[in-house]
Amino acid sequence: MKFVDEAIIHVYAGNGGNGCVGFRREKFIPFGGPDGGDGGAGGNVWLLADEGLNTLVDFRHQRVFRAQRGENGMGRQMAGKAGADNVIRVPVGTVVINTATDEEIGDLTSHGQRLLVAQGGQGGQGNMHFKTSVNRAPRKATPGHPGDERELKLELKVLADVGLLGFPNAGKSTLIRAVSAATPKVADYPFTTLQPHLGVVRIGADQSFVIADIPGLIEGAADGAGLGIQFLKHVARTRLLLHVVDIAPLDGVTDPIAEIRAIEKELKGYDPKLLKRPRWLVFNKADLLAPEERDKAAKAIVRKLRWKHPWYLVSAIAREGTWPLCLDIQRFFDEQRREAGEAAR
Template sequence: MKFVDEAEIAVHAGNGGNGCISFRREKYIPLGGPDGGDGGNGGSVWLVADENLNTLIDFRHQRVYRAQRGQNGMGRDMYGKAGEDVLIRVPVGTTVCNVATDEIIGDLTEHGQRLLVAKGGDGGRGNIHFKTAVNRAPRKATPGWPGEQRELRLELKLLADVGLLGFPNAGKSTFIRAVSAATPKVADYPFTTLYPNLGVVSVEAFKSFVIADIPGLIEGAADGAGLGALFLRHVQRTRLLLHLVDMAPMDEGVDPVEQVRAIEHELRKYDPAMLEKPRWLVLNKADLLDAEETAARVADIVQRLGWTAPHFVVSAISREGTRPIMLKVQHFFDELKQASIEAAEAAAWTQGP
């Protein structure tokens, strides 16, 4: 299935029903008074996060969603029936933006989470509400209020723990195949990966995390160049970035250090907060060099980058060195979890009983 991570839809909440003008007419009750009921409220439009959905492709076929109108009020003090709500299922990880104002309305990050995107109009008031001591037979009712209408842009941001960064042909797809059960296409030409791939890494029983293979970035990606511009949003949710670098590029003029700096520049332009995430350097394709040359290149790259975060040397195609990285990643998440638990306990202790 083609991966679709952005769509635009129109939502129309239902209008409220009109209030009713009516008077009680019964035998032996000549002055029954007003008995016109209120109109029913219009149906609202809700988005509901569903973990069983993976893409926004369904919204390419249906773009307009309308909730039901409220029923008009009736005589004999009968209120109109409220219109039925419309529930639109979207994948977990969907961000909802108002097209007109470009503001973010909400973020659906948990299964079953609901977000109101268009509220139904209130029903009009019947003439039973306008009776007074002076005006005992009011011929007044109010119409129902219109429901909200919006154009929405839905953006799917993958909920992955680890994101893979790197230029095309850095070996990201090969790496994710080596460490998980994901099977993205692998070939010896740039831009083989055309859409993100997710893989689940399980290093031991009951411990796992999700890793995302993001299509290769190039210089100018934040401004729309290449494929990476379409998928930069997917690394915004990750908690750890693995920056894969081809340490043995086929073209002699290619400098791995300049590639790392170029991607850092694109991340800074797209969202400066991305550079604040933990980012580890993974030097790939060590199988193409002998041990002495590998050590020399690693030392040169790390020294010129001034790299202080963890760095690793791997051969993704032979899976050499990949498991130690995954163990280190799992340990990283274990420490985050433990720190979160300790912080919650400290907060509870401070607040007291």
Template structure:
């Protein structure tokens, strides 16, 4: 069942691809002389070669997957035309523009060097430059060389193997074990409608939701597949998508405070998530992180506060904590307003 679910959705959300880009070569310059009636001593007339086509990447907010580049891996621009006689210059080749999702990181596959990070709509970057056209012999005419036969060939275009990696752009990222209620939370506070079910690994690709707090106040929340112990070494699905949390400004660690399975220890699971985060990326571990205790509606009301305090004490947690029920909406408003205030405060500090 797990493999079937994963393969079904893999085609819908592709966040990595490798492509080959090859810019066009410049056309060769020509060595030619005028041969016209009544002009017995026509001079050099060889034109320059045309410029080869270049390849660009363009960020497009209307695209949210790299799936096209899984099937179209080779992108080759045309060569420029060669120069001709009678002062005819070769025609330059058209450039190629590859439209990619905002958030795509483009790296040289051979060296790992980052070529571009597409962070805003309509951002355009050069991936491979087309070759310059060669010079025709008319450029070599001088008072001492009236019949030059020199010309230069066109320059070759650049050619690279590139790795594309999509990192979603979100202000807040959700992390936690499968079935912690992350998808239910993002459904409760935004218009996103990820799949929700009572079995693990329901989420198999990142979901983004716009959370509107007031008319002109909003932020983007990202839900990634749940992590399990050993995720940093490749277990489960979540490790593939942890990179999507790299751009977030705040992480919400969602914990199922009332697991139906009595053998599950929420404290041990919460610590395991923190350990996996640190193993995967220290910078991700250092990000601001709040604790969200979900499914509080399943706890006896008279014992709710006691159980939550015991959990926080056992976890050794000293940062902000919120107790919510995503399914009923209890505590969700307070959480979203606190997030909005925090993000605005951080933005104001950066502007100072």
């Protein structure tokens, strides 16, 4: 299925039904009086988060959604039936924006969460409401109110605990394959990853986290170059960033330090808050270096960067060092949960 993470839709809530002008006419009741009923309320339009969906591709085919109109009121003080709601299923992680005001209406982050995006109109009043001591036979009823109409922008931001950053061919897809059941495309040319891939890493029976493989960034991504700007928003929800670096570039010219700085520049250009998020360095492709050279090369880079955060040396393709990395990630999240629980007391 094609991955689509943005869509524009138009939603129309139902109009309210009109009130009724009616009079009670029965053989032995000469002064029956007004008995026109109220119109029914128009249906609402809701968005419903569904964990069974992972893309907005369906909205490429259907863009207009309408709720049902309320029925008109009837005689004998019978109110019209309310219009049926229209419930639209969207993936968990969908952000809803009103295009007219550029205002965020809501953020659907959990399965089953509902968001009202268009309110149905109220039904009109029947003439039974307008009877007075002076006007005993009113011929007045009010029409139903119109329902809301909106153009909405839907943005899908994948829900993951860990986001993988790095230049194309740094080995991010190989790493997510090594630690989870995800199967992104792997090849020896840039931009094999054209859409985010999610994988669940299971540490124990009740211990797991979700890792996201984000398409590789290049310089200028925050300004629209390459594929990066399209997917940078997906790291906005992650709690931990793994910066994957090719420690042994085949061309012998590429400078890992320059690539690390370039990625940091793109993160800052897109959202400076991302640089403050926990970020660990993962030096990949260690199998391409002799055992005595691996640690030396990694420490040299760490020293030149003055890196003060955790760093790891792994070979994703050989699955060397990946399990200790996953254990430390799980411990990091367990510690976060423990601190959050203590702060809530």
